[in-house]
Amino acid sequence: MARFTHPRLEDVPLDLALHALADPNRLGMVARLAATERLSCTDAAPCDTIPKSTLSNHLKLLRAAGLIETTQAGREMINTLRRADFDRRFPGLLDAVLANRID
Amino acid sequence: MARFTHPRLEDVPLDLALHALADPNRLGMVARLAATERLSCTDAAPCDTIPKSTLSNHLKLLRAAGLIETTQAGREMINTLRRADFDRRFPGLLDAVLANRID
DNA sequence: TTCAACAGTTCAATATTCCCGAACTATTAA
DNA sequence: TTAATAGTTCGGGAATATTGAACTGTTGAA
Numbered sequence: 001m002a003r004f005t006h007p008r009l010e011d012v013p014l015d016l017a018l019h020a021l022a023d024p025n026r027l028g029m030v031a032r033l034a035a036t037e038r039l040s041c042t043d044a045a046p047c048d049t050i051p052k053s054t055l056s057n058h059l060k061l062l063r064a065a066g067l068i069e070t071t072q073a074g075r076e077m078i079n080t081l082r083r084a085d086f087d088r089r090f091p092g093l094l095d096a097v098l099a100n101r102i103d
Numbered sequence: 104m105a106r107f108t109h110p111r112l113e114d115v116p117l118d119l120a121l122h123a124l125a126d127p128n129r130l131g132m133v134a135r136l137a138a139t140e141r142l143s144c145t146d147a148a149p150c151d152t153i154p155k156s157t158l159s160n161h162l163k164l165l166r167a168a169g170l171i172e173t174t175q176a177g178r179e180m181i182n183t184l185r186r187a188d189f190d191r192r193f194p195g196l197l198d199a200v201l202a203n204r205i206d
Numbered sequence: 207t208t209c210a211a212c213a214g215t216t217c218a219a220t221a222t223t224c225c226c227g228a229a230c231t232a233t234t235a236a
Numbered sequence: 237t238t239a240a241t242a243g244t245t246c247g248g249g250a251a252t253a254t255t256g257a258a259c260t261g262t263t264g265a266a
Contacts, residue, residue, distance in 0.1 A: 027117070144213070
């Protein structure tokens with residue numbers, strides 16, 4: 001099946017990073033990955049009503065923004081937060097966003 | 104002419120704030136306002152090729168996100184950053200974003 | 207007083223992006 | 237093999253964004 005492409009963080013513009021975070025579903029997934037590390041796509045889902053095609057697209061966008069890495073493990077895709085990479089590229093940003101979540 | 108509505112920051116969700124910042128034109132305007140304080144719409148513009156209707160819409164969105172305040176002064180609309188309000192609502196967020204601008 | 211120029215908004219049409227059902231691919235277990 | 241599982245990709249409709257054109261309100265000049 002598809003193998004995933006992960007950008008170098010230098011190539012990720014701030015706009016894209018912010019855009020990826022500017023959505024409650026994606027933000028929820030990032031928060032979950034920040035807490036749990038290593039989640040399959042369905043486990044990373046923000047709720048169990050979201051269609052899987054939508055979920056897949058959200059995860060693709062998070063990948064493109066350099067926020068997550070996805071690797072295949074059997075028939076699951078395992079997602080992890082690229083926190084170190086992301087923090088090096090955008091110091092303090094993810095912390096600030098996550099700290100301000102939970103409304 | 105139109106008088107502007109400014110939301111209470113408690114009513115601004117994080118998603119909206121991030122969405123407002125997740126655009127190079129708007130981010131440029133915010134950065135300019137962070138540096139200059141009190142700019143007319145045209146002076147706040149990120150470049151001189153952007154259509155004024157587009158500019159007006161961007162500013163409307165920044166208002167809705169609680170990022171700027173707009174008041175009328177003669178035939179100009181004067182925009183200022185609502186930094187204190189925004190920082191109280193989303194501590195550290197704007198700093199982190201502005202610090203990571205300039206690619 | 208007009209009148210024209212200016213600063214910006216609003217409207218409506220087009221262009222772009224997003225969402226999600228349906229079809230598909232790949233892996234595993236039976 | 238086959239069926240179930242885990243997820244991707246595709247395509248069309250829904251939602252957003254962009255922008256030219258028309259409009260509102262303000263000011264300065266004739």
